[in-house]
Amino acid sequence: MRIAIDPGHGGKDPGAVGGQLRESEVALAISLFLRDELVDGGHSVLMTRETDVFITIGDRCRLANTWKADLFLSIHCNAASSPQAHGMELLIFPGSARGRDLAGHIWGALRDIPGLRDRGIKPRGDLGVLRGTSMPAVLVEAAFISNPENRRDHLETTHGRRRIAKAIAQGVMEWV
Template identity: 50%
Template sequence: MKNKIIVIDPGHGGRDPGATADGIYEKDLNLNITARLFILLKDLGFKVKMTRTDNRYLSLGDRVKIANDVNTDIFISIHCNAASSNKANGIETLYYPGSDKGKILAGVIQHSMIDKLNITDRGFKARPDLFVLKYTSMPAVLVECGFITNLEESELLITDKYRNDIAAAISDGVGEYYKKIK
């Protein structure tokens, strides 16, 4: 793990709040979860870089450039979901179609989160239309950590314990990924 570089990306930021519901901003949840994940991955011996460490705006191109410029081994973008229906719930992990290692990474992260979080499994899915997955040159995933528009999930997402659990599940998934691809 020593020489493995992981870039983690808290989605949105600055003038782009992402999804919002009841005074909760996705950009803030993403940054908080990513900061927790940063510590856990460093503790496992990875070299870790965050695309942003504060409430600043970065374009999608900036995020991709950061990942591509440091010879990154894997890229993880952290998000929270939203829907017009407050009944939509669960977590999902997205990867770029045709990326075999991206699919493996998405699968192990998704399974780890489902095992640890006791939340609806929306699966891991190929998504050809997501810029940060399409243009990064390494295995990349986008993790949707729950719906802020679902009352039960938003109540979980605002707790330190649940955000710690999300970060731990993703970190465990990363460890599992490196066992699988050996």
């Protein structure tokens, strides 16, 4: 299977910031672990970025579409004005049955991570990477970078990042 992985943000766009963490660096770290898991599982992987560079949303979609990816995963961290907001959620393009099915498998694996609240699967038609890709696409909001416990338990450490990547990979491999 040909899988495009899109680490959110990058370069001049750090994404959300929580504590000393930038969303762009956490998304890249999780994505690199995810790439390794999927390659080890026999899949071909295209990364939209492998370093801290800025890539437009249009270019991210073009890369995946031109490469003819079978699925597209965009990795992010959530943020909210309230530091109490926590958990993971998956975003899909409205009406995408295959995207919802893929998200369901990923969601099932992420749900097993201790202390990661389930915020569900939500349709979002306003997100360019979901709207502009021609294959099933899921945007993973791994945890809240604005929540101190989510940062500590899931986003700051190699262990937490690798655990998220393994869960996403498990869901993908169950879907294929």
